[in-house]
Amino acid sequence: MTASRVASTVVVIAVVGGSLFVGNVRLSILVGVLVTAIAALGLDVLVARTGELSLAHAAFLGVGAFTAVNVGSRGAPWPVTILAAVAVTAAAATIAGLPSLRIRGLQVAITTLAFQEFAEVFLFSRSDVTAAGRTWTRPSFVSSDIRLYLFALALLVLVLVVRLRVGVTKAGRALLAVRDVQDRAVCFGVEPGPSKLLAYALSGAIVGLAGSLFALKAGSISANDPFLLLESLQLVAILVVGGTGSPAGIVTAAVLVKGLPQFMSTIPFTHLHADRIVPIASAALLVIAVVAAPDGIGGLYRAAGRLLDRWLDPRARLRPEPRARSVDRDAPGAARLPHVQRSLSLRMPVPALLEARDVRVEYGGVTALGGVSLEARRGEIVGLIGANGAGKSTFFNAVSGLAPVTGSIRYRGVELVGRRASGRSALGTSRTFQDVGLLRPESVVENVLLAQTWLARYAAGVGILGMGGSVRTEGELRRRARLALELFGLDHLENERVGSLPYGTMRIVEIASAIAAGPDLLLLDEATAGLGPEESQALGDRFLAVRDELDLTLVIVEHHVPLVARVCDYVYCLESGVLIAEGKPGDVTADPRVVESFLGRADAASGRSSR
Amino acid sequence: MLARIITGLSAGAAYALVAVGVVLIYKCTRVLSLAQGEIGAFGFFIGLRWAARGIPGLGWHPARFVTLCIAVLIGALLGAVIERIVIRPLVGRPPLDALIATLGIALFLALLEKELFGTATQFAPSPVGEWKVSVLGATLVAPRIVALGSAGVIALAIYLFFSRTRFGLAVRATTGDPTVAKLMGVRVNRVYRFSWVAAGALAGLAAALLGPAFGGLTPFAMTKFSLRALAGAVIGGLDSIWGAIVGSLFVGVLESVVGGQFATSGSAEFAVLILVIGTLVARPRGLLGTEGAA
Numbered sequence: 001m002t003a004s005r006v007a008s009t010v011v012v013i014a015v016v017g018g019s020l021f022v023g024n025v026r027l028s029i030l031v032g033v034l035v036t037a038i039a040a041l042g043l044d045v046l047v048a049r050t051g052e053l054s055l056a057h058a059a060f061l062g063v064g065a066f067t068a069v070n071v072g073s074r075g076a077p078w079p080v081t082i083l084a085a086v087a088v089t090a091a092a093a094t095i096a097g098l099p100s101l102r103i104r105g106l107q108v109a110i111t112t113l114a115f116q117e118f119a120e121v122f123l124f125s126r127s128d129v130t131a132a133g134r135t136w137t138r139p140s141f142v143s144s145d146i147r148l149y150l151f152a153l154a155l156l157v158l159v160l161v162v163r164l165r166v167g168v169t170k171a172g173r174a175l176l177a178v179r180d181v182q183d184r185a186v187c188f189g190v191e192p193g194p195s196k197l198l199a200y201a202l203s204g205a206i207v208g209l210a211g212s213l214f215a216l217k218a219g220s221i222s223a224n225d226p227f228l229l230l231e232s233l234q235l236v237a238i239l240v241v242g243g244t245g246s247p248a249g250i251v252t253a254a255v256l257v258k259g260l261p262q263f264m265s266t267i268p269f270t271h272l273h274a275d276r277i278v279p280i281a282s283a284a285l286l287v288i289a290v291v292a293a294p295d296g297i298g299g300l301y302r303a304a305g306r307l308l309d310r311w312l313d314p315r316a317r318l319r320p321e322p323r324a325r326s327v328d329r330d331a332p333g334a335a336r337l338p339h340v341q342r343s344l345s346l347r348m349p350v351p352a353l354l355e356a357r358d359v360r361v362e363y364g365g366v367t368a369l370g371g372v373s374l375e376a377r378r379g380e381i382v383g384l385i386g387a388n389g390a391g392k393s394t395f396f397n398a399v400s401g402l403a404p405v406t407g408s409i410r411y412r413g414v415e416l417v418g419r420r421a422s423g424r425s426a427l428g429t430s431r432t433f434q435d436v437g438l439l440r441p442e443s444v445v446e447n448v449l450l451a452q453t454w455l456a457r458y459a460a461g462v463g464i465l466g467m468g469g470s471v472r473t474e475g476e477l478r479r480r481a482r483l484a485l486e487l488f489g490l491d492h493l494e495n496e497r498v499g500s501l502p503y504g505t506m507r508i509v510e511i512a513s514a515i516a517a518g519p520d521l522l523l524l525d526e527a528t529a530g531l532g533p534e535e536s537q538a539l540g541d542r543f544l545a546v547r548d549e550l551d552l553t554l555v556i557v558e559h560h561v562p563l564v565a566r567v568c569d570y571v572y573c574l575e576s577g578v579l580i581a582e583g584k585p586g587d588v589t590a591d592p593r594v595v596e597s598f599l600g601r602a603d604a605a606s607g608r609s610s611r
Numbered sequence: 612m613l614a615r616i617i618t619g620l621s622a623g624a625a626y627a628l629v630a631v632g633v634v635l636i637y638k639c640t641r642v643l644s645l646a647q648g649e650i651g652a653f654g655f656f657i658g659l660r661w662a663a664r665g666i667p668g669l670g671w672h673p674a675r676f677v678t679l680c681i682a683v684l685i686g687a688l689l690g691a692v693i694e695r696i697v698i699r700p701l702v703g704r705p706p707l708d709a710l711i712a713t714l715g716i717a718l719f720l721a722l723l724e725k726e727l728f729g730t731a732t733q734f735a736p737s738p739v740g741e742w743k744v745s746v747l748g749a750t751l752v753a754p755r756i757v758a759l760g761s762a763g764v765i766a767l768a769i770y771l772f773f774s775r776t777r778f779g780l781a782v783r784a785t786t787g788d789p790t791v792a793k794l795m796g797v798r799v800n801r802v803y804r805f806s807w808v809a810a811g812a813l814a815g816l817a818a819a820l821l822g823p824a825f826g827g828l829t830p831f832a833m834t835k836f837s838l839r840a841l842a843g844a845v846i847g848g849l850d851s852i853w854g855a856i857v858g859s860l861f862v863g864v865l866e867s868v869v870g871g872q873f874a875t876s877g878s879a880e881f882a883v884l885i886l887v888i889g890t891l892v893a894r895p896r897g898l899l900g901t902e903g904a905a
Contacts, residue, residue, distance in 0.1 A: 053707055055714075102892045106643045106706055110845050111891065113645075114884040117838060122877025214663055229834070233718045280722045288714030291700045480732050 003312040004305030006346065008248070016153065020146065027145040034152040035061075035214045037254035040238045041159050041247060042206030048136050048245040049200045050477065052100055055232050055599030056112040059119035059342070060096075060204055062227030064089040064211020066129055069221055077215075081136065085212035086205045094197050095205025101193050104182070124224045135220040152213055159206050160247055162464060166202065168418050169463035169470055170456040175199050178440040182581040186421035187400050187431060189454035189517075198460055234279070237286040245297020254296055257282045266495055337483045337550060340518035341454060352410075353378045353521055353553045354399070359407040361577075368394040369406070370577040376521070377571075381547055381554040383564040383585065386574035387598050392557040393434055395574070397522050400424060400431050403587045411521065426454040430519035432510045434557070436527050440499035444509050447498055448481040451513035455480070455591065483510075484516035488542070503530040508539070515546060524556045528563060536560055540567045561589060573598060615867045621755035623863020624762040627823065628817035629840035629875060630847070630855035631765060632810030637849045638786050639806030642709040649720035649839025650693075651814030652830070653823050654685030656728045658815075659735055674774035679738035682815035694804050701882075702803075704787070717834060724830035732827040736817055754824040761816065767858050774853075778805070786850070811832025839866070842883055847891045848900020857898060863887070 002390060008062030020031060043057045054060075062293060067088040072081040089256040096115045100108045132528055142148040166172040172379035174195040176183040185192050216219065226229075234257060258356035260276035289296050297465050361369040369391045376382040384392045397403035399411075401421025409416040430451070438447045456463070456473055488508050514522055524543075528536040540563045546552055558564050564571060564585055571588040573581040575598070581591040588594055629647050636644045655837055658681035692714060701709045739757045746815055751759075773779040775779040784792040792797050822828040845864045847854025862883055870879035890897065 051707065053710065074875055097891055099888050103895045106710055106849075107891055107895065108847060109643075109707070110841055111884075111888050114836060114842060114880075117835075118877065118880045118884040120877075121880045122875075125876045230718075230831070232699070233714055236711060236714060237718065240715075277727060280726065283715050283719035283722055287697055287712050288651065290715065291697055294704075294708070334626045411698040509633060 003464065004308045006300075006429050007308055008305065012248075020149070024145040025266055025301065026263065027149045029259060029266070031082065031145075031152045031213070031217050033254055033259040033261070034149075034156055035210050035217070035233070036238065036258045037251045038156055038210035038213065039157075039207050040202045040235050040254055040317035041163065042210065043235050043239050043488065043530045044244055044247075044250060045163060045206060046199055046203040046240060047539055048164070049172060049179065050100075050196055051179040052105065053109045053236070054093075054096070054112045054203070055229070055236065056096055056116040056119065057203075057235050058227045058229065058231035059116045059123075060089050060093055060207040061211045061231070062119065062124055062224065063092045064132055064208035065214040065218075065221055065227070066124075066211075067208070068212040069134055069136045069217035069219075070129075070130040072215065072252050073131060073220075074468060079141045082209065082212045082476070085215070085489055086208040089208025089211060090205040093207070094201045096204075097197055097200030099596075100196055100200070108272075113229075116232055118414055119225065120228055121146060124227060130221060130224070132222075133220070136215055138216060138219060140198060140607050147501055148217060149215075152498070153233055155213055156251075157207055159209065162202075162206070163247065165466055167463045168474060169460070170458075171195070171198055171202075173446065173450045174460065176439055176442055176446070179251035180441065181437055184402065184437050186449050187402070187425070187437065188452075189422050191420075191422045195460070214577040234282065234285055237282050241285050241289045241296050243296025243298030245363045246296065246301070249296050249298025254390065257323065263410065275407065301318035337487060337515070337518075338480070339551075352486050353412060354555065355408075355410040356395075356399070357408040357410075359395065359398050359405060359409060361391075361398055361403045361405055363404075366404070367577055372577070372579055373571050374579065374582070376553050376555050378520075379547065379551070380558065380569040381543060381567050383571040384555060384557045384574065385559070385561070385564060385571060385588075385594075385598060390574040390598075391577040392574055393525055394577075396431055396525055396555075396557065399429065399523060405584055423449075425517050425519070426518040428518075429523065430514035430517045430521070431523035432507070432514050432525050432527060434529070435511055436503075438508050438510050438513070442495070442498060443495050444501075445478070445494040446500055446514045447509065447514040448484055448494075449477055450481065451517045452477050454516065466565060481516055484512050487546070488512045504532070504535060507531070515550065515552075519552070521553045523554070524558075526557055528560050530559065536563055543567050565589060612868070613747045614870045615661075616864050617655065617746050617749035617751070619864035619867030620860055621751050621824075621863070622760050622867060623843070623860035624759040624856075625755070625817055625821045626840040626843050626863055627760060627762040627856045627859035628765070628813050628820070628838065629837050630844040630853055630859045631762070632817075633784065633837075633844045634673065634847075634849060634852055634855040635769065636806045636810045637734035638845075638852075639782055640694075640698060640702070640709075640803050641786075642701075642705060642713065643706070643849065644713040645710065645808070645837070645841065646693070646716040647810060648722065648818075648833035648835075648839065649717045649724070650689045650811050651682065651816070651818030651821075651837075652684050652828055652833035653681035653689060653720050654725055654732060655735070655809075655818035655833075657685050658682040658819065659733055659822075660728070675736050675738045678735065678817040679816070682819040683812045684814025684815070686811035686813070686818070687808045688811070690807035690809070690814075691804060693811075694781070694807035698807065699803060704730075717837075721830045722832060732829050732831060732832075733822070734827040735819075735822040738821040752824060753902060754820040755837060758820045758824065761820075762856060762859075766852055768790040769852050778802075781805070791883045793883040804839065807884060839863070839883070842887050845887060846897055848897025850901055851897065851899040854897055854899030 010392040039057060041062050043054060046052060046054055047292045058596040064085045068081050073086045077279040096112060097113045120284045128476045142151050177188050177190045178195050181538040182192055194450045238257050239250060240254040242250035257278060265275060293299060354376040357373050359369055372395060383393065386392055394403055398405045399409055399416065401424055405417050407417065411429060454501060458470040458473055462468035482491055482494065485494055490509060490512055497507060501509065507530060510529060511524065528539055531539060543554060544567055547554055568585050571583065572579055572583045573594045575586055580597060629651065632647050633644055636642055658678035662774050694701040697712050697716065698709060701712060728886060735754065738755050740746055742753050773782060779799045782802050784795065784797050785799050789799050818833055843859030844855045845847050846861060847858025865882050865886055866879040
């Protein structure tokens with residue numbers, strides 16, 4: 001336990017403990033602050049996990065609050081009332097999230113803006129929606145202010161726990177993939193649409209909880225003010241000033257923006273018009289935070305924690321910042337990575353593991369692949385060479401379902417063309433990308449876990465609640481991820497941010513994650529690009545080792561001809577989307593057409609093409 | 612019905628003035644600005660404060676025209692300041708960051724207006740005279756007609772500017788790839804500044820015309836107007852000037868027709884919501900936008 005952890009725990013206990021003795025008026029203000037804080041945390045789930053912004057969260061808060069009053073005032077028990085508010089708000093947010101299946105970023109923000117306005121003038125002007133004149137009588141267990149405050153704190157803790165669970169289960173990782181590499185998320189076995197909608201639903205559910213707390217405090221709602229556009233903007237301000245992804249920062253910002261003006265008014269003899277100054281100041285802070293301090297208050301907290309740790313622990317001061325080492329060449333063998341169980345058995349007799357017949361890919365009249373047929377037999381390392389633009393990566397895209405294909409691609413006799421792309425990692429194919437398909441803002445181990453998504457066999461929503469064996473499964477997957485990293489001598493880097501690693505190391509991390517998914521067929525797109533000659537040699541040895549020990553079949557796109565000659569059993573050469581040669585490596589590299597098309601133009605000294 | 616369409620067109624033209632600015636900024640800086648409405652409103656309020664209200668009994672007074680000029684100037688100035696201290700540091704950051712920043716600016720300006728000028732509706736006499744024109748059963752007051760006319764003229768001017776001038780070429784190069792444009796000797800920062808200044812001026816013009824046409828402005832009222840303008844810009848395609856105009860006119864007409872047909876409050880907003888979502892889902896790049904707008 002580090003000093004900063006101890007300190008932050010003490011501070012949290014002190015602040016929460018102290019807040020219990022501030023008196024009834026201020027307790028009631030604090031409940032209001034917690035409503036805002038929970039709503040902002042709900043917004044944060046959406047923003048931090050999907051990278052999309054909702055400007056309709058005040059409207060969702062209203063949906064939750066009005067639902068609670070409507071249900072509660074009709075005599076429903078309080079748990080039913082809160083559940084109803086949560087469910088209705090989650091549904092509303094999911095509906096508002098539907099357009100995000102087609103459009104992204106800025107345009108999504110505009111549709112939520114339109115939704116906010118629609119809710120304001122259409123929904124909240126109807127007396128049956130707003131439960132005009134109805135009152136939800138406060139249940140006896142929260143009859144006093146202190147009890148209500150404690151209940152609100154309990155809800156906050158619940159939300160924090162749910163957020164943590166999202167972070168450590170496949171739902172959260174899937175969302176990060178959709179956020180950072182949307183088009184390729186399918187290659188991790190992630191279906192972008194449902195993942196996104198789950199984020200909207202979850203965000204809505206949390207805001208619905210905040211709404212029911214609002215209703216619990218107010219009893220009846222006479223004015224729409226807390227649910228208008230201004231409040232939506234203020235939620236965004238709280239989120240950004242607090243720092244996306246930082247609960248402590250967000251709660252602090254909620255206290256400052258929502259609590260401060262009201263607290264000031266409870267202090268006698270103050271002439272500061274905090275209720276007027278604070279909103280303007282928070283708007284200005286919002287702009288300043290975006291421009292100058294994107295990590296917000298949460299970033300300050302983290303910086304303070306680091307300072308404290310270094311100050312109290314001289315060793316930490318001496319210890320250099322963790323630095324990325326290059327690949328460890330004496331990594332243990334692959335045998336320890338357990339084989340995975342899948343429905344298709346390797347024992348099924350098929351002539352070739354991968355069999356492509358007349359594969360064509362066209363992009364709006366441009367033929368990227370014009371009828372390519374090739375195969376990879378079990379246990380082979382197959383090389384795919386050709387000049388830039390020959391269609392090598394397009395072929396990989398065809399196999400992994402990222403390109404519009406006609407023709408036939410059979411994997412173990414199963415036709416891949418027309419099948420869902422997100423199911424292919426479960427079938428047993430994995431791939432890497434020429435430009436590294438990892439999530440650069442995330443840690444190494446998080447990326448490996450993401451690649452193992454299909455192995456997390458529990459429903460995403462169930463996993464958030466910690467049920468369905470998700471805790472045990474995640475433990476196993478973490479162990480498996482560590483083994484895969486050890487295999488490539490990367491285990492010391494597991495908590496490093498991928499984006500901070502040297503390019504060559506990033507590529508190895510990508511290969512390690514692809515292997516962690518337990519494939520039988522591995523497609524590697526220019527695995528040695530960015531590596532030095534020695535490292536390339538070592539990686540070539542590693543290819544041979546994993547092929548033998550893990551019973552893998554590899555198809556590699558490679559410009560480094562000596563490596564191709566050394567490790568490949570069979571080589572295909574592409575030019576302008578068609579095969580011009582195939583055969584044993586020595587025969588293909590000697591083929592005059594291959595020399596003309598590919599080798600002749602490459603850097604003659606090393607056989608590498610310049611990129 | 613025809614009268615409603617014409618009223619809607621004139622409202623749409625006023626939205627279009629803001630929307631053209633939004634598109635101009637988007638084309639040049641790839642930033643979606645939510646602040647245009649408030650930039651214009653701020654100029655308008657200051658203009659009202661400074662300029663005389665005219666001589667009683669006379670329909671039109673030069674001082675009122677000064678209101679419009681001040682609104683345009685303040686709008687342009689605000690645009691320049693915002694571009695320099697907020698937008699330029701955000702170049703190269705995720706597009707959502709700049710969106711949030713402009714949202715903060717809108718919030719800041721609106722709250723500042725509230726502090727400086729109060730929450731009461733600020734009535735403004737028309738800066739362009741008190742005449743009216745009746746077309747096909749619709750009576751249009753002067754500011755609406757001027758809005759309609761100036762939207763067309765400005766769109767044409769911007770179109771010619773983009774296609775015929777060297778600076779227009781620089782803007783197009785910057786839109787394509789700022790880094791390459793910079794290497795080719797384009798002063799990219801100038802392009803950024805130009806777009807914000809021009810859009811600010813347009814926002815000021817829009818506010819000065821909208822204020823009188825819609826019976827006065829309050830802080831945050833322009834946010835509502837700019838929502839319509841944003842809807843128009845998104846429908847038309849974020850990187851198409853003509854799209855912004857077509858989209859805004861569309862929004863104006865739809866609002867006017869639906870609002871007149873159904874008494875339920877919010878029906879017009881509902882229609883706009885459906886139009887925005889429908890257009891984007893069917894065609895993410897908007898009606899006239901290019902691939903880059905999606």
